[in-house]
Amino acid sequence: MSLTLQLNSGHPIPIIGLGTWQSKPGEVAAAIKTAVAAGYRHIDCAHVYQNQKEVGEALKELFDEGKVKREELFITSKVWNTFHSTALAHQNIDTILADLQLSYVDLILIHWPQGYAENDGLFPAGENGKMRYSDVDYLDTWKALETAQKAGKARSIGLSNFNHKQIQRVWDNAEIKPACLQVELHPYFTQTKLRQFCKDKGIVVVGYSPLGNPGSAFFRKDGDPNVLTNETVAAIAKAHGKTPAQIVLRWFIDSGISAIPKSVTPHRITENHSVFDFKLSAAEIQSIDNVNKEWRLVDPGPRDGDHPHFGFNEEF
Numbered sequence: 415m416s417l418t419l420q421l422n423s424g425h426p427i428p429i430i431g432l433g434t435w436q437s438k439p440g441e442v443a444a445a446i447k448t449a450v451a452a453g454y455r456h457i458d459c460a461h462v463y464q465n466q467k468e469v470g471e472a473l474k475e476l477f478d479e480g481k482v483k484r485e486e487l488f489i490t491s492k493v494w495n496t497f498h499s500t501a502l503a504h505q506n507i508d509t510i511l512a513d514l515q516l517s518y519v520d521l522i523l524i525h526w527p528q529g530y531a532e533n534d535g536l537f538p539a540g541e542n543g544k545m546r547y548s549d550v551d552y553l554d555t556w557k558a559l560e561t562a563q564k565a566g567k568a569r570s571i572g573l574s575n576f577n578h579k580q581i582q583r584v585w586d587n588a589e590i591k592p593a594c595l596q597v598e599l600h601p602y603f604t605q606t607k608l609r610q611f612c613k614d615k616g617i618v619v620v621g622y623s624p625l626g627n628p629g630s631a632f633f634r635k636d637g638d639p640n641v642l643t644n645e646t647v648a649a650i651a652k653a654h655g656k657t658p659a660q661i662v663l664r665w666f667i668d669s670g671i672s673a674i675p676k677s678v679t680p681h682r683i684t685e686n687h688s689v690f691d692f693k694l695s696a697a698e699i700q701s702i703d704n705v706n707k708e709w710r711l712v713d714p715g716p717r718d719g720d721h722p723h724f725g726f727n728e729e730f
């Protein structure tokens with residue numbers, strides 16, 4: 415059993431998806447096969463994760479073996495920062511489709527509002543740990559996404575890591591309005607203002623790092639908190655006979671937000687999707703809302719912070 419949210423394009427998005435950032439080559443195909451067998455119908459990918467060819471091979475095998483049909487899956491991918499000019503964004507979308515061995519993706523996002531220097535690898539390093547930037551306006555990138563949707567290469571289009579002013583700017587200039595915003599969201603970073611802003615516009619929110627990415631050293635600093643050991647979450651988990659991860663993911667579902675937990679561990683992949691046989695009470699949802707610490711894990715400020723389009727200098 416699964417649940418979906420409705421995108422403004424008319425297409426449903428399954429509320430729980432499988433994340434694939436940091437799923438290594440040699441691991442990601444097995445993770446996807448385990449996930450599909452466990453009932454996942456939504457997979458979150460990106461060009462920059464550098465594992466999409468293996469994702470594509472896994473999908474092809476699943477389709478060829480009749481384990482799932484293309485139209486039953488919801489596949490997201492993201493245009494990377496070095497492909498923001500309209501022509502390169504088109505090229506990036508074509509590469510994504512070729513790597514995934516798909517004729518269309520269900521959702522394509524602009525991964526970040528800030529563009530990097532083009533034609534020099536995925537991370538064109540500058541000085542002092544900074545990237546070399548491009549001054550391409552993300553409205554140019556948006557035009558490529560609109561064209562991709564019209565051409566049938568993407569069923570829906572959206573944004574990731576944009577703040578509310580940037581979303582409004584795209585909204586005001588768009589021929590096709592954004593269907594989705596993917597941002598970091600978990601009990602220690604509840605994004606209430608951005609969620610309300612999106613709700614008012616009918617934009618579906620997808621929360622990334624929904625478990626606060628407890629296992630990753632990337633972006634994580636000494637002393638950073640662990641969502642999965644929070645006492646409030648632990649107490650609710652005990653009351654329901656569920657794990658902390660399942661309580662966090664159920665908090666997303668009961669709050670009307672999609673979540674895309676990543677795992678390459680079979681029992682965790684299954685655990686993270688076994689969240690459709692219970693509900694949290696209004697009081698439990700509220701008590702998890704209250705553990706918010708405004709703690710942002712994924713913060714590329716040190717490498718991108720003075721980019722004119724960097725989004726995280728705004729309150730929300």
Ligand SMILES: NC(=O)c1ccc[n+]([C@@H]2O[C@H](COP(=O)([O-])OP(=O)(O)OC[C@H]3O[C@@H](n4cnc5c(N)ncnc54)[C@H](OP(=O)(O)O)[C@@H]3O)[C@@H](O)[C@H]2O)c1
Pocket residue numbers: 432433434435436458459525574575596597621622623624625626627628629630642659660674675676677678679682683685686712
């Ligand atoms: N748009 C963006 O800029 C952006 C940024 C970050 C992430 N994302 C997307 O969001 C997805 C999820 O975010 P994330 O990968 O940062 O973090 P996450 O899903 O919050 O956490 C993943 C980590 O938690 C572990 N884990 C998974 N399930 C668990 C469980 N039930 N109990 C204990 N540990 C568990 C995983 O370990 P194992 O794999 O070893 O099991 C992995 O180390 C990404 O994979 C990516 O698709 C998007």
